[in-house]
Amino acid sequence: MNKNEVAVFGGGCFWCTEVIFQQLKGVVSVSPGYAGGHKPNPTYNEVSTGMTGHAEVTRVEFDPSIIPYKDLLEIHMHLHDPTTLNRQGYDVGSQYRSIILYTNEQQKKIAEKVLLDLNASKEFKRPIVTEIKPLEKFYEAEDYHKNYYANNMDKPYCQLIISPKLTHLRQEYSAKLK
Numbered sequence: 628m629n630k631n632e633v634a635v636f637g638g639g640c641f642w643c644t645e646v647i648f649q650q651l652k653g654v655v656s657v658s659p660g661y662a663g664g665h666k667p668n669p670t671y672n673e674v675s676t677g678m679t680g681h682a683e684v685t686r687v688e689f690d691p692s693i694i695p696y697k698d699l700l701e702i703h704m705h706l707h708d709p710t711t712l713n714r715q716g717y718d719v720g721s722q723y724r725s726i727i728l729y730t731n732e733q734q735k736k737i738a739e740k741v742l743l744d745l746n747a748s749k750e751f752k753r754p755i756v757t758e759i760k761p762l763e764k765f766y767e768a769e770d771y772h773k774n775y776y777a778n779n780m781d782k783p784y785c786q787l788i789i790s791p792k793l794t795h796l797r798q799e800y801s802a803k804l805k
Contacts, residue, residue, distance in 0.1 A: 639715025
C-alpha cells in the first residue's frame, strides 16, 4: 500500500522550488506546474500573463515517515519570502505569489499553525501573506520546465537566483538532504 502523500507549494518561480524539494530525503517525485486559478489546462504563456489566477507551483510526492509535511512546509517558508505579495525578487505577478495548496484537512491545520507561529515569532520583519487554500486541480508544466536547474545550471537565472537558495538549503537543512 502506497503511504506517500502530496504537497503543493508556490513560492515564486517553480524552477527555484522544484530543485529545492528534489534534494530532500523522503521526497519521491517533484513536478513543476500550475494551480490555484480558474483556467483549465493553462500554458506557461497564459499563466505568465497573470490572468489565469494560477500560481507557479511545485507538486511534491513524499513519504511522511521519512519527511513530515510540517518539515516540507517549514523549508518552503524559509526558502522564499512569504511576506511579499505577488512577488519573489525580480519575479512579479500573482503567478509568483506565496501559496500553500493543501490536499487534506490535516495539511490545512498544520499550515495554519506554522504560519500563525511564524507570524507570532516575528522571525520575518513583515507579516506573512502566504495564501492557504485547498488544491482543486494541479496542471503539470510543459516538459522544458522539468529539471530546469539541472539542465541549465550555467544560465544567469540559475546562477544568480537558484544557486544561492541551494546554498542556503545546504547550510540550514543538511540533515534533511539526500
